[in-house]
Amino acid sequence: MTDFGGKFFWYELMTSDPQAALAFYGDVLGWTSQPFGGERTDDPYHVVSGSAGAVGGVMAIPAEAKDCGMAPWWGGYMGSADVDADGQRLSAAGGKVMRPAEDIAGVGRFAVMADPGGALFMLLKGSSDEGMEAASPMAPGHVGWHELYAGDFDKDLAFYTGQFGWTTGDAMDMGEMGSYQLVSQTGGGDFQDMTGGIMPCPKEMPRPAWLFYFVVEDIDVAVEKVKAGGGTVLNGPTEVPGGGWIIQASDPQGAMFAAVGSKGEA
Incomplete structure (x- = not known):
């Protein structure tokens, strides 16, 4: 467990x-x-x-x-x-x-x-002692990345690392958008241990929020399905370190979500 x-x-x-x-x-x-x-x-x-x-x-x-x-x-x-x-x-x-x-x-x-x-x-x-088992990394349909659009970058980073024991990895300079700080919920410090990132809340976001990246097998197929289903692709596909591709999107009712996957491997 x-x-x-x-x-x-x-x-x-x-x-x-x-x-x-x-x-x-x-x-x-x-x-x-x-x-x-x-x-x-x-x-x-x-x-x-x-x-x-x-x-x-x-x-x-x-x-x-x-x-x-x-x-x-x-x-x-x-x-x-x-x-x-x-x-x-x-x-x-x-x-x-x-x-x-x-x-x-x-x-x-x-x-x-x-x-x-x-x-x-x-x-x-x-309420039960029975627990869930963690999904393997990048299991299709599960969350593969957690991204915080932080309302107060410094305080939020200190909050999650200090109160939950999260560790930090590399920080990537995004220019005017500030720093993208890799974090791990599992305590590891290497790139493969990273489970998310914290960045200053962009001006395009209405409020600070967590964004969850769901794993798909083929990002291009996911893009077409989002569009066909009445959703909106807000950004991407964009290649990220490690060879994956991501999109940010909204569903037909307006909830924002994201997807991460490969290209051409459906």
Whole structure:
């Protein structure tokens, strides 16, 4: 069983049209899905799976959140041994509790947090001792890279490395866009250990946020499927160090996501 403490391990889409989103991502990322617990209700939580098992969930935006203006978005959950204590600890370190810890029946205890720059993430402690196994690197349909558009680059970098034990790799100079700092959630320092990057929030982004890169087998095929499914390719394909290719995109409901893969290997 993998220890997910301080690491992203579950990804959740809140959307205005769950069924349409499931169809879109099923085609683009090859996901399968089923209602949580196998129960079909009028508004179920759908668990989505990639090539190596469950990835996360898709649900409708709650009515109260929709009334407050919430738009479709992808969020990430980090493992926590004690959600209440971690919320207090992270608040003292410059973060903020956006939604206090509460229980989800049959799932566990969670809280919504913001880092010092304002990007949201969630903490989760499962209600069962049974855990997930981490997917192998670059498993199709799973998250292969985590990218933070930081509202406060220096404070956010110190926050994640200091509070979660993440380590840093090389930093790449992006000119006027600032520095792109490679980070590892697993504690390694070599390039192959890196699991994401932190960069200053670009002016094109409406707010600081985490962006998750889902693995596809062929980036060009993914581009065509995004377009055919009613999504929008915002940037790319762009080659990145290590020989991979990436795109940033939005789904038909407007949630931003990204994909990483190879070229010509479908």
